[in-house]
Structure formats: structure tokens, C-alpha cells
Amino acid sequence: MSVTHATFVVERVYPATPERVFNAWADPEFKARWFAGPDDWENSPLSLDFRVGGEESSSGGPKGGPVHTMRGRYQDIVPNERIVSSYEMYMDDQRISVSLATVELTPKGDGTLLTYTEQGAFLDGLDQPKYREEGTAELLDALGAALSSENATA
Structure with a gap:
């Protein structure tokens, strides 16, 4: 039994207003477009x-x-500015981590700077902070692609 504590920060700038980026987290249909595993995974709703x-x-x-x-x-939710959540990750039925995640949205020119900070407890060697950081970066890139796709169709 072991625990590894880690904090990481991932930043992205999106060509969208803080309101649109916030909505990408808040709207279930929009979030489902970008918040999923790799393309070759089977994902539940x-x-x-x-x-x-x-x-x-x-x-x-x-x-x-x-x-x-x-x-x-x-x-904690401050519309268009901040989202704080706590979450657990499981692999099959075994808990592999517990985290506190903060999303901060700051206007930057015509877009938004998103700062994602995660403080995690990674349990029993079943998950590693570097893998979570890489996965988070991929999800935030998918968010950017979804926002760009929305721009193209707007």
C-alpha cells in the first residue's frame, strides 16, 4: 500500500470567450463531445x-x-471564472486515485486562458502523475478542437 502525492498545472489558450469555454464544461452535450477516452476506446455516456x-x-x-x-x-462554481471539483478514478473496481481539480478561466485578448490545476493522491502504484497530466493535456486539446469545430459551424 502506497500513495504518491503530486500537483500539476496545464494551461491552454482558446480562441473563445470565457463564457463559451465555461459552457463547454457545463453543457452535458457539449462536454460529451470532448470529454472521452481515446478514439479506439469504448465509452459510456x-x-x-x-x-x-x-x-x-x-x-x-x-x-x-x-x-x-x-x-x-x-x-465550487463561479460562472465563467472557476470550477472546482473532486474526483476518484477507478480501474475496473479498484480506486487508483483521488484528486482535487481547479479550472480557472481568464480573459486573454480575444480568447481565454484556461489554467487547470490538479492535486492528486495516486494510490498503490496503479496510476502515475505523469500519465494523468498527459491524459489531462489530451482532454484539453480535445476541448480546443471542439471549440474550434463550433467556431467553424457558427
Whole structure:
């Protein structure tokens, strides 16, 4: 039994207003477009109750397993500025980490600077901070692609 504590920060600048970026986290249909595992994974539908105290869950994994599941709760929401959530990650039925995640949105020129900070406890060597940081960066890149796609169709 072991625990590795880690904090990491990932930043992205998006060509969208803070309101649009915030909505990408708050709107279940929009979030489902970018908040998913790799293309070759089987993903379950996203469950999202975006309010303080509300819960979120999603799961997926490569065909044949293992299944990765995220279960979270929103702790603080300041519209268009900040989202704080806590979440657990599971691999099949085993909890592999518990984290506190903060999303901060700051106007930057005609766009938005998103600063994502995660403080995690990674359990029993089943997950590593560097893998979570890489996965988070990929999700934030997918968010950027979804925002760009929305721009192209608007």
C-alpha cells in the first residue's frame, strides 16, 4: 500500500470567450463531445449534474478492458471564472486515485486562458502523475478542437 502525492498545472489558450469555454464544461452535450477516452476506446455516456454538490461520472476503456471510471463532485462554481471539483478514478473496481481539480478561466485578448490545476493522491502504484497530466493535456486539446469545430459551424 502506497500513495504518491503530486500537483500539476496545464494551461491552454482558446480562441473563445470565457463564457463559451465555461459552457463547454457545463453543457452535458457539449462536454460529451470532448470529454472521452481515446478514439479506439469504448465509452459510456457522460452523466453530468453541473451545480455545486452535483455529480459527474464517465467510464470507458479499450475493448476487452480494463474499464476506467471517473466519479466526481462539484465543490465550487463561479460562472465563467472557476470550477472546482473532486474526483476518484477507478480501474475496473479498484480506486487508483483521488484528486482535487481547479479550472480557472481568464480573459486573454480575444480568447481565454484556461489554467487547470490538479492535486492528486495516486494510490498503490496503479496510476502515475505523469500519465494523468498527459491524459489531462489530451482532454484539453480535445476541448480546443471542439471549440474550434463550433467556431467553424457558427
